[in-house]
Amino acid sequence: MKIAILPGDGIGPEIVEQAVNVLNRLGESFEMESAPVGGAGYAAHGHPLPEATLKLAQDADAILFGAVGDWKYDTLERALRPEQAILGLRKNLNLFANLRPAILYPELAGASTLKPEVVSGLDILLVRELTGDIYFGQPRGVRIAPDGPFKGQREGFDTMRYAEGEIRRIAHVAFQAAQKRSKRLTSVDKANVLETFQFWKEIVTDVHKEYPDVELDHMYVDNAAMQLVKAPKRFDVVVTGNMFGDILSDQAAMLTGSIGMLPSASLDANNKGLYEPSHGSAPDIAGKGIANPLATILSAAMMLRYSLNKAEQADRIEAAVKKVLAQGLRTADIYEAGTTKVGTKEMGEAVVAALG
Numbered sequence: 001m002k003i004a005i006l007p008g009d010g011i012g013p014e015i016v017e018q019a020v021n022v023l024n025r026l027g028e029s030f031e032m033e034s035a036p037v038g039g040a041g042y043a044a045h046g047h048p049l050p051e052a053t054l055k056l057a058q059d060a061d062a063i064l065f066g067a068v069g070d071w072k073y074d075t076l077e078r079a080l081r082p083e084q085a086i087l088g089l090r091k092n093l094n095l096f097a098n099l100r101p102a103i104l105y106p107e108l109a110g111a112s113t114l115k116p117e118v119v120s121g122l123d124i125l126l127v128r129e130l131t132g133d134i135y136f137g138q139p140r141g142v143r144i145a146p147d148g149p150f151k152g153q154r155e156g157f158d159t160m161r162y163a164e165g166e167i168r169r170i171a172h173v174a175f176q177a178a179q180k181r182s183k184r185l186t187s188v189d190k191a192n193v194l195e196t197f198q199f200w201k202e203i204v205t206d207v208h209k210e211y212p213d214v215e216l217d218h219m220y221v222d223n224a225a226m227q228l229v230k231a232p233k234r235f236d237v238v239v240t241g242n243m244f245g246d247i248l249s250d251q252a253a254m255l256t257g258s259i260g261m262l263p264s265a266s267l268d269a270n271n272k273g274l275y276e277p278s279h280g281s282a283p284d285i286a287g288k289g290i291a292n293p294l295a296t297i298l299s300a301a302m303m304l305r306y307s308l309n310k311a312e313q314a315d316r317i318e319a320a321v322k323k324v325l326a327q328g329l330r331t332a333d334i335y336e337a338g339t340t341k342v343g344t345k346e347m348g349e350a351v352v353a354a355l356g
């Protein structure tokens, strides 16, 4: 089995290194090959997603991705910015299903900004559609307004759209995920205002007929944002579009107080996937050896479970992470008085040791 390793920018390389060490300790024979992506891709080959990197990702069975982005690339034209690498990988590899768990580890209950009784035991799975919506809809651009009260002025515009098949396939992923959990699914939309999401609601309701054992409810996105902080434990699996999912997944992640702990998976129709931590490249702490590698290590566990068919190995890694937390080891982002502060490398080594 071949894994493409794309460390990227900022803290990406240091956290990915720890996840690779963990993978190497499992006693499996994975073939791993790395390539530059994001700002590193631009620096090496003049493009955030160099052709050779895309090819490596296409040929691999799974991709382990660090993070992309650095202030020094912020002034580049949009097509050359680091973010285009992740958007290009999603689109080129058809990674339409993004799974973002938000789990509050009992040991880290104090890390949330919300009251412990509101968040303790939190375990939400957000299923975000990842290759459609206003992110990719055409046409888009800046033009002279052809009509309306500002006719003749320059205007920016994007297009929100979802095809039936696009909604159906993400709905199936979400219903099936719900079947494996507590059998409750919330579909988040803006059907009261947007045609696209009225249609979304209609299609999700239709797909529901194939999953009578799952309880489905619909919620407007503004209400969902409110409920996520008011009573987050009412949610189990949540499915939504690309744009709303981008926003709600950051919000859901932060409920746990420790975005440095949360993995994610982006899957195609055959469960080939790209796995990355939910957090970004954090250029302010890059190279300092203090970043939390656990989200990336847990992303490697998701990779074993979803793409490489090695659920027992995924369980081993997750158990090892729980063990180091129970031992009181904490990187700076999740540190509290009475625990032991460790760096990136020490945390990675502790997980390797805990694998047994």
Ligand code: IPM
Binding pocket: 083, 086, 087, 246
């Ligand atoms: C995410 C990120 C990306 C997105 C950016 C980096 C393009 O915010 O994965 O949520 O908007 O999807």
Ligand code: MG
Binding pocket: 246, 247, 250
């Ligand atoms: Mg985001």
